[in-house]
Amino acid sequence: MATDVRIKEQLPELTRRIVETYQDVxxxxxxxxxxxxxxxxxxxxxxxxxxxxxxxxxxxxxxxxxxxxxxxxxxxxxxxxxxxxxxxxxxxxxxxxxxxxxxxxxxxxxxxxxxxxxxxxxxxxxxxxxxxxxxxxxxxxxxxxxxxxxxxxxxxxxxxxxxxxxxxxxxxxxxxxxxxxxxxxxxxxxxxxxxxxxxxxxxxxxIDIHPGATIGDHFFIDHGTGVVVGETCEIGSHVKLYQGVTLGAVSFQTDGEGNLVRGTKRHPTIEDFVVIYANATVLGGTTRIGHHSVIGSNVWLTRSVDPHTTVVLEKPKLRMRGEAPEMGNDWQI
Incomplete structure (x- = not known):
């Protein structure tokens, strides 16, 4: 099917409408x-x-x-x-x-x-x-x-x-x-x-790291995909993050008119020699992870952790059911 050159006659009008939005928006x-x-x-x-x-x-x-x-x-x-x-x-x-x-x-x-x-x-x-x-x-x-x-x-x-x-x-x-x-x-x-x-x-x-974040030496992000480090994060030396880690804010303060309050500390502080495993989320400007601590995978933290602390989720229960009834029972892990 050949191109219909007559259709191009509509393009100047389309251009006019687009440019008109430059004043409206x-x-x-x-x-x-x-x-x-x-x-x-x-x-x-x-x-x-x-x-x-x-x-x-x-x-x-x-x-x-x-x-x-x-x-x-x-x-x-x-x-x-x-x-x-x-x-x-x-x-x-x-x-x-x-x-x-x-x-x-x-x-x-x-x-x-x-x-x-x-x-x-x-x-x-x-x-x-x-x-x-x-x-x-x-x-x-x-x-x-x-x-x-x-x-x-x-x-x-x-x-x-x-x-x-x-x-x-x-x-x-x-x-x-x-x-x-x-x-x-x-x-x-x-x-x-x-x-x-x-x-x-x-x-x-x-990997999303805001340029305002402060990061010490010997910093390592392993794998990396999905890591988020917020603007006011403070990260010490010898810290290791795995994929999917979020160091973010709990919520955003607003003023009396509903506008966001900017320039405050919104993101956590991570001290030296901390390891944070995959998909863990640490939130809040007052949250501090003490040195030599380990934060396990999928942990959600909004409060501080003392030095030399290991934080993990409770062991989950996995129920597996066989397809054929004669093959028997359920398993729990």
Whole structure:
């Protein structure tokens, strides 16, 4: 059946109706003259950063001490320019969004204090450059922490044979790597970009870690799918999580007008040397899991646990019934 070209005559009218919704529904489009951070540029920056953090494991082959300085220097130079632009855009957008919210009489989003004094585009770019350089300066220390995460995966999983396998294959390390980068930017009060990075990692790994979460060294997420770590979580050192673990909030406080109260501690604190097994759920800003504790699979916790405590569900009863009556009785396990 051939295409009917006459049907295409309807498309201009369809286009008009779609564009008309941009005025009727203004909350889900951005048609401003000041560009937002570019998603592809942020993803590209993440890939460049991983190339620096794990040289020889990613895109560039045949690296050695004789050429790695040039390679890393080229990446750092490009990241300086890329991050300066993208952070500047994010800062400028945060100020614009705050002003728009104030004009509309709604709760304004938080704006970094330094950005409140910026008025010209050059001011935002200069602040973006300062934050980009401060971020890049922290890469040497970050590599030392990530080395402990790699070691924790090797030490904590008998299925892994080498550290190389961890770096190549483990989604938990991928998610934690991007989280640690995003957390640095979050600490520098860079808006929007840390969440973009976190959600990119979430889509790739199935592991959802808010960039605001604080995580100590030697952190290992085994398997990883379905893990959720909330914004105000505080996780100590030598902590191990299995798939499906949720470190979340019990409920959300609201003010007198029914608006969510933001900026409060909503998620649990996990002390050092804690293991939380698959599909366990730990909720609440006042909930603290004491050091050297073990939380068993499928446990639901909304209160604190003392150090050196093991928490498990009561042993379930499983009743199995044979299909043929003559085959006899029920079994209980």
């Amino acid at each position: 203004p909350t889900i489009h951005y048609l401003g003259h000041c560009p937002l951070p570019n998603y592809e540029s942020i993803v590209s920056a993440c890939e460049d950063l991983k190339e620096i953090l794990y040289p020889g494991y990613r895109r560039r082959e045949n690296l050695h001490l004789g050429n790695v300085t040039y390679h890393v220097g080229d990446l750092i130079d490009g990241l300086h320019d890329k991050l300066t632009t993208q952070i500047g855009r994010a800062l400028r957008h945060s100020v614009s969004a705050q002003r728009a919210a104030l004009e509309q009489g709604v709760e304004p989003p938080a704006v970094p204090e330094a950005a409140q004094h910026c008025t010209e585009e050059a001011d935002f770019e200069a602040l973006g450059q300062a934050k980009a350089v401060e971020f890049l300066e922290r890469i040497p220390d970050l590599r030392r922490v990530l080395a402990t995460d790699v070691q924790a995966a090797y030490d904590g999983d008998p299925a892994v044979r080498t550290l190389d396998e961890v770096i190549f294959c483990y989604p938990g390390l991928e998610a934690v790597t991007i989280h640690r980068l995003a957390h640095l930017l979050h600490r520098l009060e860079v808006p929007l970009i840390p969440r973009m990075m976190a959600e990119w990692a979430h889509a790739r790994t199935g």
